[in-house]
Amino acid sequence: MNQSDKEIRHYFKNIFGLRIHNLEPYRIALTHRSSSEKDQHFGKFNNERLEYLGDAVLDAIIADYLFHKYPLETEGELTQLRSKLVNRARLNKLAGKLGLHDMIRTGSNIPGGSIDGNALEAVIGAIYLDHGYKKTYKILIQHIFLTHLDIESIKEEEGDFKSRMFIWGQRKKKKIQFVNRRTDNQQHSFHSQILVGDEVVAESDGLSIKQAEQLASEKAWHLLNPEG
Secondary structure (H helix, E strand, C coil): CCCCHHHHHHHHHHHHCCCCCCCHHHHHHCECHHHCEEECCCEEECCHHHHHHHHHHHHHHHHHHHHHHCCCCCHHHHHHHHHHHHCHHHHHHHHHHCCCHHHCECCCCCCCCCHHHHHHHHHHHHHHHHHHHHHHHHHHHHHHHHHHCCHHHHHCCCCCHHHHHHHHHHHHCCCEEEEEEECCCCCCCEEEEEEECCEEEEEEEECCHHHHHHHHHHHHHHHHCCCC
Protein backbone atom coordinates (compact mmCIF):
# COMPACT_ATOMS: atom_id res chain seq x y z
CA MET A 1 0.00 0.00 0.00
CA ASN A 2 1.40 3.37 -0.98
CA GLN A 3 0.05 6.39 0.83
CA SER A 4 0.01 9.69 -1.03
CA ASP A 5 1.75 12.73 0.41
CA LYS A 6 -1.67 14.24 1.07
CA GLU A 7 -2.81 11.16 3.01
CA ILE A 8 0.35 11.20 5.13
CA ARG A 9 -0.11 14.88 6.00
CA HIS A 10 -3.78 14.30 6.76
CA TYR A 11 -3.02 11.34 9.05
CA PHE A 12 -0.42 13.19 11.13
CA LYS A 13 -2.63 16.27 11.38
CA ASN A 14 -5.64 14.27 12.58
CA ILE A 15 -3.91 11.82 14.90
CA PHE A 16 -1.02 13.86 16.29
CA GLY A 17 -2.19 17.41 15.69
CA LEU A 18 1.03 17.83 13.75
CA ARG A 19 1.84 20.03 10.79
CA ILE A 20 4.61 18.40 8.75
CA HIS A 21 7.48 20.59 7.61
CA ASN A 22 9.73 18.00 5.95
CA LEU A 23 7.77 15.07 4.55
CA GLU A 24 10.75 12.84 3.71
CA PRO A 25 11.39 11.38 7.22
CA TYR A 26 7.72 10.43 7.51
CA ARG A 27 7.78 8.63 4.15
CA ILE A 28 10.80 6.66 5.35
CA ALA A 29 9.24 5.96 8.77
CA LEU A 30 6.22 4.38 7.07
CA THR A 31 8.31 2.16 4.77
CA HIS A 32 8.94 -1.36 6.05
CA ARG A 33 12.10 -3.10 4.85
CA SER A 34 9.94 -5.51 2.80
CA SER A 35 8.98 -2.49 0.69
CA SER A 36 12.31 -0.63 0.66
CA GLU A 37 12.39 2.21 -1.84
CA LYS A 38 15.18 3.93 -3.72
CA ASP A 39 15.93 7.60 -3.40
CA GLN A 40 18.25 9.58 -5.69
CA HIS A 41 20.06 11.07 -2.69
CA PHE A 42 19.93 8.34 -0.04
CA GLY A 43 19.84 5.15 -2.13
CA LYS A 44 17.71 2.28 -0.86
CA PHE A 45 15.86 3.19 2.33
CA ASN A 46 13.40 1.82 4.88
CA ASN A 47 12.45 2.69 8.45
CA GLU A 48 15.08 0.66 10.35
CA ARG A 49 17.49 3.57 10.96
CA LEU A 50 14.63 5.82 12.08
CA GLU A 51 13.43 3.02 14.35
CA TYR A 52 16.85 3.07 16.03
CA LEU A 53 16.65 6.84 16.51
CA GLY A 54 13.03 6.78 17.68
CA ASP A 55 13.77 4.07 20.24
CA ALA A 56 16.44 6.29 21.84
CA VAL A 57 14.21 9.39 21.74
CA LEU A 58 11.29 7.42 23.22
CA ASP A 59 13.42 6.17 26.10
CA ALA A 60 14.72 9.67 26.83
CA ILE A 61 11.27 11.28 26.80
CA ILE A 62 9.63 8.63 28.96
CA ALA A 63 12.55 8.77 31.41
CA ASP A 64 12.24 12.57 31.51
CA TYR A 65 8.47 12.42 32.09
CA LEU A 66 8.61 9.75 34.82
CA PHE A 67 11.54 11.44 36.58
CA HIS A 68 9.47 14.59 37.11
CA LYS A 69 6.09 12.90 37.68
CA TYR A 70 7.33 10.50 40.37
CA PRO A 71 9.98 12.38 42.41
CA LEU A 72 9.92 9.84 45.27
CA GLU A 73 10.40 6.69 43.18
CA THR A 74 13.80 4.98 43.17
CA GLU A 75 15.93 4.50 40.06
CA GLY A 76 14.94 0.84 39.95
CA GLU A 77 11.21 1.61 40.22
CA LEU A 78 11.44 4.24 37.47
CA THR A 79 13.34 1.82 35.25
CA GLN A 80 10.73 -0.89 35.69
CA LEU A 81 7.85 1.51 34.98
CA ARG A 82 9.58 2.82 31.86
CA SER A 83 10.07 -0.77 30.71
CA LYS A 84 6.35 -1.46 31.22
CA LEU A 85 5.42 1.58 29.12
CA VAL A 86 7.72 0.95 26.15
CA ASN A 87 7.83 -2.84 25.87
CA ARG A 88 7.15 -4.30 22.45
CA ALA A 89 3.64 -5.56 23.23
CA ARG A 90 2.61 -2.13 24.54
CA LEU A 91 4.01 -0.32 21.49
CA ASN A 92 2.24 -2.71 19.13
CA LYS A 93 -1.07 -2.02 20.88
CA LEU A 94 -0.45 1.75 20.85
CA ALA A 95 0.27 1.65 17.14
CA GLY A 96 -3.02 -0.20 16.67
CA LYS A 97 -4.94 2.45 18.58
CA LEU A 98 -3.33 5.13 16.43
CA GLY A 99 -4.37 3.36 13.21
CA LEU A 100 -0.74 3.23 12.13
CA HIS A 101 -0.91 -0.21 10.53
CA ASP A 102 -2.89 1.02 7.52
CA MET A 103 -0.27 3.70 6.86
CA ILE A 104 2.74 1.36 6.68
CA ARG A 105 4.12 0.47 3.25
CA THR A 106 4.92 -3.25 3.22
CA GLY A 107 5.73 -5.90 0.65
CA SER A 108 3.73 -9.08 0.23
CA ASN A 109 3.82 -12.20 2.43
CA ILE A 110 5.57 -10.61 5.38
CA PRO A 111 5.40 -12.22 8.84
CA GLY A 112 3.51 -10.60 11.70
CA GLY A 113 5.14 -9.54 14.93
CA SER A 114 6.47 -6.11 15.77
CA ILE A 115 6.03 -4.27 12.47
CA ASP A 116 3.54 -1.78 13.94
CA GLY A 117 5.51 -1.10 17.11
CA ASN A 118 8.73 -0.69 15.13
CA ALA A 119 7.00 1.74 12.78
CA LEU A 120 5.77 3.75 15.77
CA GLU A 121 9.35 4.12 16.96
CA ALA A 122 10.36 5.19 13.45
CA VAL A 123 7.55 7.77 13.43
CA ILE A 124 8.85 9.16 16.72
CA GLY A 125 12.27 9.45 15.09
CA ALA A 126 10.73 11.29 12.14
CA ILE A 127 8.87 13.74 14.38
CA TYR A 128 12.10 14.39 16.29
CA LEU A 129 14.00 15.15 13.08
CA ASP A 130 11.23 17.42 11.81
CA HIS A 131 10.33 19.26 15.03
CA GLY A 132 13.01 18.67 17.67
CA TYR A 133 12.85 17.33 21.22
CA LYS A 134 10.41 19.76 22.85
CA LYS A 135 7.64 19.27 20.27
CA THR A 136 8.22 15.50 20.15
CA TYR A 137 7.92 15.35 23.94
CA LYS A 138 4.58 17.18 23.85
CA ILE A 139 3.16 14.99 21.09
CA LEU A 140 4.40 11.74 22.60
CA ILE A 141 3.12 12.45 26.11
CA GLN A 142 -0.12 14.32 25.35
CA HIS A 143 -1.28 12.75 22.08
CA ILE A 144 -0.09 9.18 22.66
CA PHE A 145 0.65 8.08 26.22
CA LEU A 146 -1.75 10.20 28.27
CA THR A 147 -4.50 9.81 25.67
CA HIS A 148 -4.28 6.06 25.15
CA LEU A 149 -2.75 4.66 28.36
CA ASP A 150 -3.69 4.69 32.04
CA ILE A 151 -0.19 5.12 33.42
CA GLU A 152 -1.31 4.81 37.05
CA SER A 153 -2.93 1.44 36.34
CA ILE A 154 0.15 0.27 34.46
CA LYS A 155 2.29 1.37 37.39
CA GLU A 156 0.32 -0.94 39.68
CA GLU A 157 0.54 -3.94 37.35
CA GLU A 158 2.18 -7.03 38.78
CA GLY A 159 5.89 -6.60 38.24
CA ASP A 160 7.32 -9.94 39.37
CA PHE A 161 8.27 -11.20 35.92
CA LYS A 162 10.81 -13.64 37.34
CA SER A 163 8.01 -15.56 39.08
CA ARG A 164 5.90 -15.37 35.93
CA MET A 165 8.74 -16.93 33.93
CA PHE A 166 9.16 -19.83 36.38
CA ILE A 167 5.39 -20.49 36.27
CA TRP A 168 5.49 -20.31 32.46
CA GLY A 169 8.41 -22.75 32.45
CA GLN A 170 6.52 -25.20 34.63
CA ARG A 171 3.49 -25.08 32.35
CA LYS A 172 5.57 -25.46 29.20
CA LYS A 173 7.90 -28.04 30.80
CA LYS A 174 10.84 -25.75 30.04
CA LYS A 175 13.84 -25.26 32.33
CA ILE A 176 14.29 -21.61 33.35
CA GLN A 177 17.65 -20.49 34.71
CA PHE A 178 19.68 -17.32 35.16
CA VAL A 179 23.35 -16.62 34.51
CA ASN A 180 24.55 -13.57 36.43
CA ARG A 181 27.85 -11.72 36.48
CA ARG A 182 29.32 -8.45 37.63
CA THR A 183 30.03 -5.79 35.00
CA ASP A 184 32.49 -2.91 34.64
CA ASN A 185 29.59 -0.51 34.18
CA GLN A 186 29.60 2.00 37.04
CA GLN A 187 25.84 2.64 36.68
CA HIS A 188 24.71 -0.98 36.38
CA SER A 189 26.88 -3.38 38.35
CA PHE A 190 25.21 -6.66 37.38
CA HIS A 191 24.29 -8.41 34.13
CA SER A 192 21.72 -11.19 33.96
CA GLN A 193 20.86 -13.63 31.19
CA ILE A 194 17.69 -15.71 31.31
CA LEU A 195 17.84 -19.09 29.61
CA VAL A 196 14.94 -21.22 28.44
CA GLY A 197 16.48 -24.65 28.20
CA ASP A 198 19.97 -23.92 26.88
CA GLU A 199 18.95 -20.84 24.87
CA VAL A 200 19.52 -17.27 26.03
CA VAL A 201 16.24 -15.47 25.29
CA ALA A 202 16.86 -12.12 27.02
CA GLU A 203 19.42 -10.23 29.08
CA SER A 204 19.65 -6.98 30.98
CA ASP A 205 21.78 -4.91 33.36
CA GLY A 206 20.79 -3.68 36.81
CA LEU A 207 21.98 -2.08 40.02
CA SER A 208 21.53 -5.43 41.77
CA ILE A 209 21.23 -9.06 40.73
CA LYS A 210 17.54 -8.93 41.66
CA GLN A 211 16.87 -5.93 39.42
CA ALA A 212 18.90 -7.36 36.52
CA GLU A 213 16.99 -10.65 36.75
CA GLN A 214 13.63 -8.89 36.87
CA LEU A 215 14.42 -6.71 33.84
CA ALA A 216 15.72 -9.70 31.87
CA SER A 217 12.61 -11.68 32.88
CA GLU A 218 10.33 -8.87 31.70
CA LYS A 219 12.04 -8.79 28.31
CA ALA A 220 11.75 -12.58 28.03
CA TRP A 221 8.10 -12.52 29.10
CA HIS A 222 7.08 -10.03 26.42
CA LEU A 223 9.17 -11.81 23.81
CA LEU A 224 7.51 -15.16 24.56
CA ASN A 225 4.05 -13.61 25.09
CA PRO A 226 3.91 -10.83 22.45
CA GLU A 227 0.16 -10.35 22.85
CA GLY A 228 0.54 -9.67 26.57
